[in-house]
Amino acid sequence: MARKTQDWSIKTIVTIAIAVVSISFTLIVSAILFSEFSSTVRDNATVSTREIVRQINANLSYYINDIVSISGYAKDLAKQVYPLGKDEVEDKLATILSSRQDIVSLVLFDLEGNAVLSTSEAPLRPPEEITAQKWFNRTIGGEGNFYFTGPHVQQLSTSAYPWVITYSQQISYSQENGEMAQGLLLIDMNFSAVSELAKNAKLGSTGYVYFIDNNNKIVYHPLQQLINSNIFNEDIDSVEDYIFGTFTNTFEGRERLVIIDTVNNARWRIVGVAFMDELMSGLNQFATVMALILILCIIITIILARYVSGWISSPIKELERLMVAVERGDFSEPPTVKGNQEVEALSKSFSLMILRIRELMDDIVKSQELKRKFELDALQAKINPHFLYNTLDSVVWMAEQNDTEGVIRMIAALAKLFRISISKGHDIITLGEELEHVRNYLIIQQIRYQGKFEFSIEVEDGLQECPTIKLIVQPIVENAIYHGIKYLQEMGHISIRAYRRKPGAIVVEVRDNGVGMDEEKLTKILSFNASHTSKASGIGVRNVHQRVQLYYGSDFGLEISSELDEGTLVRIVIPEGESIHHIKVVQP
Amino acid sequence: MKRRYIASLLTILLIISLLGGCSKRDEKRDPYRIAVITMMQGGEFWGALKNGARNARTETGTVLEFLAPINESDYEAQIAYVEEAIAQHFDAIILSPSHTSRLEDVVQKARSKGIKVVLADTRLEKSTADLFITADYVQVGVEMAEHAFSLFEEGTPIHALVLGSLPNSTSMTSVVSGLVSTFNAHENAKIAYATYSFTDEALAKKITENTLEGDQRVNMIFALEENTAHGVVNALPKDRDIKLISFGTTQFEVQLLEEGVIDALVVINTFNLGYRSVKAAIDLLKNNKPVEKMVEHALVTKDSMFSEQHQRLLFQTLL
Numbered sequence: 001m002a003r004k005t006q007d008w009s010i011k012t013i014v015t016i017a018i019a020v021v022s023i024s025f026t027l028i029v030s031a032i033l034f035s036e037f038s039s040t041v042r043d044n045a046t047v048s049t050r051e052i053v054r055q056i057n058a059n060l061s062y063y064i065n066d067i068v069s070i071s072g073y074a075k076d077l078a079k080q081v082y083p084l085g086k087d088e089v090e091d092k093l094a095t096i097l098s099s100r101q102d103i104v105s106l107v108l109f110d111l112e113g114n115a116v117l118s119t120s121e122a123p124l125r126p127p128e129e130i131t132a133q134k135w136f137n138r139t140i141g142g143e144g145n146f147y148f149t150g151p152h153v154q155q156l157s158t159s160a161y162p163w164v165i166t167y168s169q170q171i172s173y174s175q176e177n178g179e180m181a182q183g184l185l186l187i188d189m190n191f192s193a194v195s196e197l198a199k200n201a202k203l204g205s206t207g208y209v210y211f212i213d214n215n216n217k218i219v220y221h222p223l224q225q226l227i228n229s230n231i232f233n234e235d236i237d238s239v240e241d242y243i244f245g246t247f248t249n250t251f252e253g254r255e256r257l258v259i260i261d262t263v264n265n266a267r268w269r270i271v272g273v274a275f276m277d278e279l280m281s282g283l284n285q286f287a288t289v290m291a292l293i294l295i296l297c298i299i300i301t302i303i304l305a306r307y308v309s310g311w312i313s314s315p316i317k318e319l320e321r322l323m324v325a326v327e328r329g330d331f332s333e334p335p336t337v338k339g340n341q342e343v344e345a346l347s348k349s350f351s352l353m354i355l356r357i358r359e360l361m362d363d364i365v366k367s368q369e370l371k372r373k374f375e376l377d378a379l380q381a382k383i384n385p386h387f388l389y390n391t392l393d394s395v396v397w398m399a400e401q402n403d404t405e406g407v408i409r410m411i412a413a414l415a416k417l418f419r420i421s422i423s424k425g426h427d428i429i430t431l432g433e434e435l436e437h438v439r440n441y442l443i444i445q446q447i448r449y450q451g452k453f454e455f456s457i458e459v460e461d462g463l464q465e466c467p468t469i470k471l472i473v474q475p476i477v478e479n480a481i482y483h484g485i486k487y488l489q490e491m492g493h494i495s496i497r498a499y500r501r502k503p504g505a506i507v508v509e510v511r512d513n514g515v516g517m518d519e520e521k522l523t524k525i526l527s528f529n530a531s532h533t534s535k536a537s538g539i540g541v542r543n544v545h546q547r548v549q550l551y552y553g554s555d556f557g558l559e560i561s562s563e564l565d566e567g568t569l570v571r572i573v574i575p576e577g578e579s580i581h582h583i584k585v586v587q588p
Numbered sequence: 589m590k591r592r593y594i595a596s597l598l599t600i601l602l603i604i605s606l607l608g609g610c611s612k613r614d615e616k617r618d619p620y621r622i623a624v625i626t627m628m629q630g631g632e633f634w635g636a637l638k639n640g641a642r643n644a645r646t647e648t649g650t651v652l653e654f655l656a657p658i659n660e661s662d663y664e665a666q667i668a669y670v671e672e673a674i675a676q677h678f679d680a681i682i683l684s685p686s687h688t689s690r691l692e693d694v695v696q697k698a699r700s701k702g703i704k705v706v707l708a709d710t711r712l713e714k715s716t717a718d719l720f721i722t723a724d725y726v727q728v729g730v731e732m733a734e735h736a737f738s739l740f741e742e743g744t745p746i747h748a749l750v751l752g753s754l755p756n757s758t759s760m761t762s763v764v765s766g767l768v769s770t771f772n773a774h775e776n777a778k779i780a781y782a783t784y785s786f787t788d789e790a791l792a793k794k795i796t797e798n799t800l801e802g803d804q805r806v807n808m809i810f811a812l813e814e815n816t817a818h819g820v821v822n823a824l825p826k827d828r829d830i831k832l833i834s835f836g837t838t839q840f841e842v843q844l845l846e847e848g849v850i851d852a853l854v855v856i857n858t859f860n861l862g863y864r865s866v867k868a869a870i871d872l873l874k875n876n877k878p879v880e881k882m883v884e885h886a887l888v889t890k891d892s893m894f895s896e897q898h899q900r901l902l903f904q905t906l907l
Binding site for chain 1: 639640643647839842843846847857859860863864884894899900901902903904
């Protein structure tokens with residue numbers, strides 16, 4: 001598969017180019033879009049989560065302020081024990097509590113741990129147990145000191161163990177004797193009142209809100225029981241140093257959005273934890289849809305790229321196909337390729353080129369034909385002067401003998417001979433005319449060689465009108481007379497026969513009973529070697545052979561067989577063509 | 589060629605989307621259904637277990653059904669509940685068998701139907717469930733015995749009464765074996781009586797009364813279940829100093845602990861037991877490996893009861 005780029009087809013290159021450009025463009029656009037969208041989603045999630053946390057904080061602050069204001073009211077009442085009396089003050093406190101389900105108990109202790117005012121009906125624990133408790137000894141120190149505990153099991157009485165959050169403050173109160181004294185006000189809030197504030201806050205689907213105090217101890221956590229059982233860990237460490245703010249971190253393999261806010265009046269902090277994967281779950285859906293669209297885009301791009309590249313390259317391919325055809329020699333149709341401008345221009349130029357080549361080739365054919373004609377003419381021209389000289393010599397001789405009749409016959413035959421020879425400049429004549437030409441020639445020769453030979457001419461039916469190049473039989477007959485019959489003592493005989501030979505050939509057979517040839521001479525003649533110039537005997541034969549072959553191709557030509565003292569047989573083989581008309585050289 | 593490309597691309601897409609679709613069970617639309625079959629309907633012990641299970645349900649969205657007989661010793665009812673769970677094609681069963689052998693057949697049946705069975709607290713003798721989650725009860729017995737020794741002055745002979753709940757539950761037999769082995773290693777200490785109350789408070793009271801009356805030397809009682817402990821407390825004579833270590837986290841027991849009637853309370857974190865059982869069942873259903881860990885326990889005394897750690901254990905159901 002290690003193909004070089006230049007080996008690739010235009011189609012492939014265009015496809016790849018379009019696909020790469022548009023796919024990378026799509027990818028870049030989607031990446032930008034996705035990152036924009038995800039940051040927006042992130043921002044929105046952060047904002048809404050922070051809003052929830054702020055809301056809870058507001059509720060909690062409101063609740064704590066409420067408790068503080070109740071404590072303020074209780075403080076005022078504590079100062080009125082004298083002159084109102086203890087029972088009336090306790091009644092007033094009980095009235096407040098009856099409207100507040102969330103306050104478990106409100107008790108005023110003196111600094112020794114004895115209850116001064118109490119709304120609790122159950123007997124309280126002995127003072128030494130009260131003072132030992134954290135909320136008590138932490139608050140003692142000066143008037144106004146206050147303390148919020150974390151959730152704990154309250155140990156005011158032995159009959160109940162409620163989970164509470166304790167608010168305690170050192171205050172001054174009036175004793176029944178009217179003297180002012182320092183005491184400790186305790187308000188126990190039902191822990192569930194606080195936990196309800198945050199319990200139902202859902203950040204994402206499993207995010208939550210928890211409270212921690214200033215010692216980084218958990219005040220409330222919705223998963224408190226899991227934390228107790230060491231099943232769940234809270235990441236307190238990373239929250240430690242923050243008073244408020246927002247950050248993301250990864251804890252136990254999950255990315256968390258942590259929002260911290262400080263609760264007024266309580267030295268507590270509220271921490272919202274949301275899980276990024278939940279907040280961003282919409283993003284996953286978006287990503288899936290986007291990925292699908294992206295894949296669809298890529299598929300469409302590839303299809304489109306292939307289509308466009310096909311549209312560009314198919315005319316080029318077509319042109320290439322035509323060029324290949326031309327390369328193989330098929331000039332039949334000038335190529336016209338429809339397509340884009342450039343290819344059409346190319347096709348036009350190419351077709352012009354083809355036309356020009358065709359013209360040039362025609363020119364070459366014409367000039368070749370012309371050249372051959374000149375050659376033929378030249379060969380034909382070789383026959384005439386020699387024969388004419390001899391004939392006219394005979395005519396002169398006959399005229400000297402006053403053989404007028406002989407002269408007339410001779411000249412008439414000669415005239416016919418020339419008529420056919422000239423044949424109005426045609427190269428092709430009918431076989432009948434060719435044989436008529438030979439007959440006239442033989443008549444002339446018979447007169448010249450009185451009683452020396454006789455001849456016969458036979459033509460198979462239907463061959464009279466067959467075309468042949470002219471003057472092919474006469475040179476053979478001439479040879480038969482000059483080289484065969486002339487040296488014969490007895491009567492010579494020349495028999496000429498034209499017949500068909502399958503497939504599609506005509507044979508004109510010239511048989512004489514002359515002296516014949518020996519092997520050597522025959523071979524020389526048969527070789528038809530043009531360089532062989534020794535004797536005139538070969539010229540005529542070679543001339544005919546060359547002409548036949550020039551005109552009809554190498555399948556045709558002469559066949560010669562000869563035997564010494566037996567005679568010679570020459571067959572001129574030509575193709576059988578469609579019948580043609582006489583040239584009307586022979587006058588009826 | 590072009591068509592083939594497109595066809596193959598589309599096929600790949602289809603396969604991806606199909607794989608994505610079927611690889612995950614949609615737990616929101618088709619949550620797992622788990623039957624939680626405890627030994628008894630009421631009680632702090634089982635209440636905390638259910639509470640833990642509910643916590644896990646909230647977290648996972650599982651559907652839980654709690655099934656339990658009225659009486660802890662009623663293993664026939666437990667068998668019936670397991671059968672019911674099988675009939676209703678629950679995905680998993682969390683079971684605390686109240687009999688080590690009688691529930692074996694029905695557990696095997698459930699497992700053969702492809703239901704995952706997690707045994708919580710107690711197990712079966714022979715057949716293996718998919719998972720067993722419990723506390724280290726032998727160690728609990730050892731700690732109870734050692735704490736008992738610390739309650740007496742050196743050299744005082746200890747005659748102990750051990751009062752368990754069910755004779756055929758593995759948690760009981762394990763605690764007893766821990767107690768026995770520790771007592772055997774101690775001079776002057778002896779488990780004089782060991783019997784079972786079948787979680788019947790009245791029966792426990794009766795046994796205690798009879799034993800204390802019949803044997804003046806008995807000065808130590810181990811009550812291995814909360815109802816049993818209530819019975820024992822009611823039977824304690826005012827004129828004898830009898831040490832008592834019991835299981836349980838009932839408010840009555842807590843008060844008695846504070847009053848000094850009960851010397852130590854053994855608290856098993858059954859919240860954790862319930863939570864982990866449900867989580868483990870879901871892990872098994874999802875072919876994940878569940879956490880294998882003992883459920884923690886604690887021995888709470890009057891001094892430690894309000895410590896941060898122990899108050900959360902002791903008062904967990906009140907939170």
